[in-house]
Amino acid sequence: MKLSRFNIISEIKDSDEYFILNSLYGSADVISNITYNDLLKGNSENYDFASRGYLVDPEAEKSLFRNAYLKFLDERETDEVQLFFIPGYSCNFSCSYCYQADFRIKDTGLDKDIIDAFFMHVDEDFAERRRYITLFGGEPLLPGKPHMNLIKYIIECAVGRNTDVAVVTNGYHVIDYIDIFRLARLREIQVTLDGTRVVHDRRRTLKNGKGTFDRIAEGVDMLLENNIPVNLRMVVDRDNIENLPALAQFAIDRGWTASGIFSTQLGRNYELHDCQVGREKLFSRIEMYSELYRLIKRHPHILDFHKPAFAVSRALYETGELPAPLFDACPGTKTEWAFDFTGNIYSCTATAGKKGEELGRFFPERVMYREKIEQWEERDILSIGECRECSLSLICGGGCAAVAGNRNGSTTGCPDCRPVKELLELGIATYFPEYASK
Ligand code: SF4
Ligand code: SF4
Structure with missing residues (x-):
């Protein structure tokens, strides 16, 4: 034997006990130093x-x-496939950290022909798959009748196919779209708040510099009142992480966290794109989670607002079981695709709009770049040399292909390592406090 x-064995943070996990066998235990x-x-x-x-x-x-x-x-x-549709790359915001700020694609002419071509592609390529469509941008919910009518048309096309729709939006015009949303089978609306009013309004302004917090908060109220699920995203970096306890308290006081259709996520602003602005403010994954661990110890109400995953720690705590082994963490071209208004097809939102990352076209004619697609499809922990030898592989899953590609030049053959062991050290101490002495 x-x-x-x-x-995976390590010491629980702030404790003298160890955890041992084995994802292949689905085992997890806390053991003493002697064991x-x-x-x-x-x-x-x-x-x-x-x-x-x-x-x-x-x-x-x-x-x-x-x-x-x-x-x-x-x-x-x-598995269900998530199909992102990008009606344009324009945005009415001027966020301090926007990764799309350097996109040069002009929004000329989303029209019904392009939308029809997208749905024809969906009908043909995903006929047998469970799927839902997510509107993404830029900002998909821009004002103005012509644009709103096109979004309405997309939603009608989806409804006609019994397909759910989700929307990723900055949240500013949610209120104006509420009647259109009522037509849809809405999975969720993801809106972003980067903190309470002062902090958020410093980072996420309209193009004219005006703050956006109050209107987004009203939009969240209205969505919840209309029984539309909200996924609130906070993009965190060194500039706003200290505001997390205040935002959590705001959401609790506003009654959002008591709603069964309110969920949250914390997003890192990360180094996928060429944006030169403020790189020194960005967190690495472990830096962000270390900060969360520290803040949760001091402000435990954060957990009422958001429960960080800490690799598989939260899942283990909530279900009592480890998730199934993860042979591939990247859904790109397997259970995720992105389509933009120019007719281009991409693996996912991380590559959408980036020159050279196109995997095909659905408009004006349909063409798929099979060789490039196969490289994406083949990427998993068995196709990456480092991952084949790695004890963390069945929890890490090889990471994000786009991040790996950005770092190493090869999307498909390189690892994007996750600090699995360190995350487990923090996560077990967060969710199983009986093992953490302080
Ligand atoms: S490349 Fe990264 S962002 Fe894109 S689907 Fe894979 S994991 Fe997600
Ligand atoms: S990406 Fe890195 S940490 Fe993840 S399985 Fe591969 S070698 Fe291990």
Whole structure:
């Protein structure tokens, strides 16, 4: 018997106990220092390491791994696909950190022909798949009758196909769109608030410099009143993270967190694009989560507003089980695609609008760049050398192909490493406080 390749062992933050996790076997335990040393020596006298999959027969582990991989591929075939549609790259905001600020694509002429071509493509390529459509931008909810009518037309086309719609918006014109939303099968509206009024309005202004907080907050109220699910996103960096406790309190006081259709996410502003503005303010993943850990200790009400994933820690806490092994963290071209108003097709929102990242066209004619698509499709932890040898692979899943591509020049063959072990150290201490002494 040998130690499993997929054991992840580390010390729980602010504790003298250890956790051990093995995603292939679905095992997770807290162990003492003594048990930890027994495991390293292969001494099973006091603990049955084999029954938990921590000590294994390597040949049996290989076969278990192969079967889990095949199951993962099979299940993904029937997963729901998210199809992003980008009606334009224009935006009515001038956010201090906008990654699309350097996009040069002019918004000329979204029209019904392009929308029809998009839905024809959906009908043909995704006929048998469960799918939903997400409107993305730029800002998809711009003012003005002609644009609003086109958004309405997209929603009608989706309704006609029994397809749900989600919207990613800055939230400013949500109020004006409420009648159009009532026509849709709406999955959720994602709006962004970067903090309470002063902090948000410093970062997310209209083009004329005017603040946007109050109108977005009213929009969130109105969505919830109309029973439309809201996903509130806060983009965090060094400039606004200290405002998270105040935003959490605001959402609690406003009654948002008590709603069953209100959810949240924290987004990092990250280095996907060529934006030169304020790079020194950006967090790495572990920096952001370390800050969250620190803030949650001091302001536990943050957890009423947002429960950070800390890798699989939150899932383990909420369900009592580890999620299934993750052989591929990147949904691009597998369960995610992006389509823009120029007729281009991309893997996902991270590549949408970037020159050279096109994977095909749906308008004016349909053409798919098969060789490029295959490179995306083949990327998983078995196709990346580093991931094949990595004990974290079944939780990390190889990371984001676009980030890997940005860093290394190769989208498909390079890893985008996640600090899985460090995130688990923080997450277990956050969600299982009995193991954290302070
Ligand atoms: S490339 Fe990155 S952003 Fe795009 S789908 Fe993959 S993980 Fe998501
Ligand atoms: S991306 Fe890095 S951390 Fe993730 S599985 Fe691959 S080698 Fe491991």
